[in-house]
Amino acid sequence: AGIPTPDYICISIQHPDPDPQKVKDLGFPLVVKPVCAGSSVGMSIVPNEKELPAAIEKGFQNDDTLILEQYIKGTELTCGVLGNQEIEALPVIEIIPGEGHEFFDYHAKYVAGATDEICPARIDEQTTQKVHQLAVEAHRTLCLKGYSRTDMLLKDDQLYVLETNTIPGMTATSLFPQSAAKAGYEFGVLMDKLIELAIEENKRTNLRRAQ
Numbered sequence: 001a002g003i004p005t006p007d008y009i010c011i012s013i014q015h016p017d018p019d020p021q022k023v024k025d026l027g028f029p030l031v032v033k034p035v036c037a038g039s040s041v042g043m044s045i046v047p048n049e050k051e052l053p054a055a056i057e058k059g060f061q062n063d064d065t066l067i068l069e070q071y072i073k074g075t076e077l078t079c080g081v082l083g084n085q086e087i088e089a090l091p092v093i094e095i096i097p098g099e100g101h102e103f104f105d106y107h108a109k110y111v112a113g114a115t116d117e118i119c120p121a122r123i124d125e126q127t128t129q130k131v132h133q134l135a136v137e138a139h140r141t142l143c144l145k146g147y148s149r150t151d152m153l154l155k156d157d158q159l160y161v162l163e164t165n166t167i168p169g170m171t172a173t174s175l176f177p178q179s180a181a182k183a184g185y186e187f188g189v190l191m192d193k194l195i196e197l198a199i200e201e202n203k204r205t206n207l208r209r210a211q
């Protein structure tokens, strides 16, 4: 879909050994992650070839397919979108994992205060526009409805999409509600909005089925 991502290869439990040349092309450090898990579970940042087999084994404990991905050392950004036909991009959040966190790992995600979250992100207007555009494009490409949140990395003015969260965390302190509040949707208003969007989409789909 023309959405920029880090370079990657996939391996499966049936063919678990990655092509050495392709691993070389990705370079080290590289990121090993289960395709279907979330919350950084089963994921490793692998510093060298020697530690790759252990990381692959850990990954396969969580999923039958793994992504081996080029490591991008950049600024971590995430952007929520809201809407059905017309999609609104919410203010971009910058994520800074705290001391002792090599990346936005499970602990950094779920322990209060383990991560700094800055909204709106400290990026220029042009980059903000690009982030918004990519978050909307990723949402549309994946045929999502109502809302989603896309994680990205920014390095040397280049954006890399990591993933789109189809059911982003929705506690009052989660990233999506934080950013929605900045756009004027306080938590209760956001819940009403999500329900309205779901009903609207359901009506539209039922109408189409009836035709």
Ligand SMILES: Nc1ncnc2c1ncn2[C@@H]1O[C@H](COP(=O)(O)OP(=O)(O)O)[C@@H](O)[C@H]1O
Residues within 6 Å of the ligand: 006, 031, 033, 037, 038, 039, 040, 041, 043, 069, 070, 071, 072, 073, 076, 103, 104, 105, 151, 153, 162, 163
């Ligand atoms: N290619 C990468 N380069 C650098 N860091 C990465 C990369 N992929 C993931 N990370 C780090 O790992 C975290 C989790 O990865 P992500 O792809 O968002 O999966 P999930 O959040 O579903 O576990 C990211 O927020 C980021 O901190």
Ligand SMILES: [Mg+2]
Residues within 6 Å of the ligand: 151, 162, 163
């Ligand atoms: Mg993520």
